[in-house]
Amino acid sequence: MINVAVVGASGYTGVELLRILHCHPEVAVTCVTSEQSAGKRISDLFPSLRGRCDLVLENLEPVRIAERAELIFTALPHKAAMEVVPTFLKLKKKVVDLSADYRLHDAAEYGKWYEPHMNPELLGQAVYGLPEIRRAKIAKAQLVANPGCYPTSITLGLAPLLKKGLIDVSTIIADAKSGVSGAGRSAKVDNLYCEVNDGFKAYGVGGVHRHIPEIEQELSELAGKPVVISFTPHLVPMDRGILSTTYATLLKKMTAADLVKLYTDFYKGEGFVRVLPEGQFPSTAYVRGSNFCDIGLGLDQRTGRVIVVSAIDNLTKGASGQAVQNMNIVCGFPENLGLEGLGLFP
Template sequence: MADTRPAAVINGPNDNTMLKVCILGATGYTGLELVRLLSDHPQVEIKALTSEKQAGKNFPEVFPGFQGICDLKLQPLQSTKLAKEANFIFSCLPHKESMAIVPAFLEKGCRVVDLSADFRLHSSKTYGEWYEPHKAPELLKEAVYGLPEVHREAIKKTSLVGNPGCYPTASLLALLPLIQGRLVSPDGIVCDAKSGISGAGRSPALESLFCEVNDSVTAYKLTTHRHTPEIEQELSKAVGREVKITFTPHLIPMDRGLLVTAYAHALRKVETKDLIQLFKNHYKKEPFVVIYPEGTIPSTKSVRGTNFCHIGLAFNERTNQIIVVSAIDNLVKGASGQAVQNMNLMCGFPEKTGLEKSPLQP
């Protein structure tokens, strides 16, 4: 799977050609966000967009705001045809669907960033426990978990990235410096997480209806949310032993945005200012992680429409707990923005290309 040639030799821009991109599932929220981000990416040409239900329509017929920005016709998903039109694939399909389709594109020489959960877990046994038996288990060992802040060098060399989930992105960026710095106990970690409704996707569902979500906050999937094993996989790797966490997601009545408040038991007394310095050192070379000064706490509005993760910290002396608050846009750093960041790394483009967006303010 790993191609040892320098990425820029494989996919340009050395030969002056644009990277030819196809988005599978372009009518969903993450596919739509990819069209928004890639439309002004200077090294990318969007060549194909797929939809089963809207096939045959022009993209702006479904999304009028894209008139003059992306006028492609939506087409059904046929890998042989699409692999001739594009050599880089973003799969924005639901989990369980993606694993049946991605192998055909890899066999035809395409590189793939898969936004579903199908290539995030390394263990087919774990995937089977939380989802169903994996249809391409041999690829799980090859796929790289696409969190650039942890796996940048491996991402540069792979043909298949399992793009992290939105909750895991915010949770891991909040917890990894503490775990790797041996500052907290790996036992008893709690991630209390909140997401806007777009996190549930665009397919109609009772629990996403306006009257169900508006003016209300709901916890869901207590102890059973499928992002749990993904967070545990990466924390376990970082600390060198099995880690189990308590992860509780909530739905918040807003379009986009995701906030995780993580609690971990400190192994020694620390000062908040030292915690902040630890995080600043840990992320000093990271283009998309911002650490807040003492006494300030991030909110989702500050990262809306951006690829940034904003982090605030405090030490609670009374309970000996470290509290980390981590805010992202679920559709950008939590999905499509991170996918573009991974594409940039895989193709040898500057990592921030197409992602230097300021926050969408009211």
């Protein structure tokens, strides 16, 4: 049993963490913070928690928080995270950071897409927390950089092909679609119900989305050489879910059955990756609220392209579920503890 804090609990990844942790048998949440809503009960912001998690939100005072927690989830915007994470580390706390601040190995690259990094010396120490790829390193980490939602779906979707060198890495196009919770909980006209409902759009077109360096870093590492991709995110009128449709040209002839076997073998023993049988493709509806990544494999014989379709819940496997999975690894708990909830369907 450990005590944990959720720093930045008033966003959607915050409430998702609390939802999951409520059913985790080895965790007690002792502290939740929010600069904007300090003094209110978390269950006033999120009445779904009422009666089960009624903690009062506190200001973000790292030392006082560290006194009451062995592990801290930082569910803050980028920049806000790197302002407090060093303090937690110095106080010997473990940190699972859900922001982008420690995902890139290269401070210059971070500076290019975000802003100058405040503690670049920690980048080498942070472990990118995609358990299916880097489980052993995570187990020994003090600071886990929890992956972004788009990167999780795309990296898991391409890992087997890249690892085996089966695709032309210059041909990768990832066309990704996200539910609206990915945009966070801030009050903007663009995210109003009437602006989003019954509509579909692209955004960040033309290689400008901040998840690109993170995706390319991971794909390059898997491929063993530099990978540059085209990535276009879209907004789907639904609460949760990311589905990525990724295209690449195969370097040799394969059948769909070959692809399914490749993936099934690669992910053998992985509890949260489900490789679908030939001819079946995922829907975000089947992973809603669960920690699964479902992967379907298509082959366009006419063009020689593989089409990988991968689906996750952006708030669960794409954020808070994966964060708990990382916590489990870091703390030596069974990796699926508290994460066995199946998708809510319908």
